[in-house]
Amino acid sequence: MTLHLDDLRVRRLGECRYDSPFSEVLSTKQTSPHYVAEGDRVLLEDTVSMLTEHSLPPDRVPSFEAAGPRRKIYFDPANVTAGIVTCGGLCPGLNNVIRGLVQELSVHYKVKRILGFRNGLKGLTAEHRNDTIELTPDRVRDIHNAGGTILGSSRGGQDADEMVDSLVMRGVDILFVIGGDGGMRAATFLSKAIRMRGLDIAVIGVPKTIDNDLPFTDQSFGFQSAFARATDFISSVSVEAAASPNGVGIVKLMGRHSGFIASYAALAANSADIVLIPEIPFALGGADGLLAHVEQHVRSKGFVVIVLAEGAGQDLFEKHGLHQYNGRGTDASGNVKLGNIGELLKESITAHLTAVGLAPSMRYIDPSYAIRSVAANAYDSVYCLRLAHAAVHAAMSGRTEAAVARWRRRFVHVPLSLMTSRRNQVDPDGDLWMSVLETTCQPARFGPAPDRGELHRVS
């Protein structure tokens, strides 16, 4: 999908009439290598070849509006009520974003009323709309030291009109939605319903995904803390595998459609022999298949370490009739429940190595929730705070139906609809995957599977 400048424009509620608390400090600021001035824009693409391909004049080149404070704002802070909601799966840094939003709104803009909606977008339904937490700087003072979210979260769909009713009934002028692709989709529908009713409510998204699968953001907040934690598990399994006869270490990590956690954690631990991700299908059997490669590793090195994303190899269940590992249906938000690729690999590798006389010592772990429930590390804490600042500035200046994101190191506004227009995935031809191949020395692909019944069936 080719994006044009007009696709990247962010909606505004109206003219900015009020002086911002940042007017003075902004009066002398200009774009520099470390600052993008109000009114300047950040390029979507960043290579000479991509730019020359358009041959567009600079003011027509696709670009994002820069995030940050404005000299004039849309809302009168004295009369603003803000709402905050966190949705979907947990991610390190949720509390840091909440704290950053509350601090910025209260300390600089002097907003007096901030409501925290509880348990995700469920908190905006008629049943739960009055069950809110009053958020003050005092209330959020220490929350960033813990993982999770003080507001709670949930999955499952809600009616957009019912949620708009809640915002109107609670007098909310600005809603911050901290969520993943589902949350951003819900925020988009909610914004549309607000617009249809001609209401003056700003909706600003703060993209959150442990899988790093949202587009138009360099890397999502909390991702670094999560993969750092995952690295510990890979290191432990590597030590175990190396110390055991025919050791096989397997670590299954989150990553439904995108193998970023697996790739980064494997690079950080620098001890994996094989990394398997959803973006690159692999075959189990055959001379070039995964099982043969595992066997060769165990024969030559004495052990093997495999890191896999939960969404890897999902085609194998059907292909090999292994229905016992297959996922069943969808979760409350419509996300497909995945088959258990970790269990499948554990059992098929055990069967294969036993059959070739290399009965393995299997060390399999699925750290799952242990990696996404941790508190944000120092890097993510800074990132969350800066995203929160950007979100507050965007909302107070009347931007709506937009998310704040860091794109090519700059903070920008991204139209909400774009956040769900595509999925960020590891590019098999990109430099991240090349680094994984350079580090593991694994072949670019395992397979194709000859489908000759070489797979040792597992019971």
Ligand SMILES: Nc1ncnc2c1ncn2[C@@H]1O[C@H](COP(=O)(O)OP(=O)(O)OP(=O)(O)O)[C@@H](O)[C@H]1O
């Ligand atoms: N297609 C949709 N239409 C309307 N609302 C949706 C849709 N998908 C999700 N939502 C809403 O967004 C919320 C969060 O969605 P979901 O459970 O998919 O998590 P998420 O925000 O994608 O986070 P993550 O994927 O990081 O766990 C749901 O509770 C639901 O209210």
Ligand SMILES: O=P(O)(O)OC[C@H]1O[C@](O)(CO)[C@@H](O)[C@@H]1O
């Ligand atoms: O068990 P839950 O809470 O539905 O979350 C699991 C999913 O959430 C995520 O962390 C984010 O979507 C996925 O990686 C994982 O599959």
Ligand SMILES: [Mg+2]
């Ligand atoms: Mg999601």
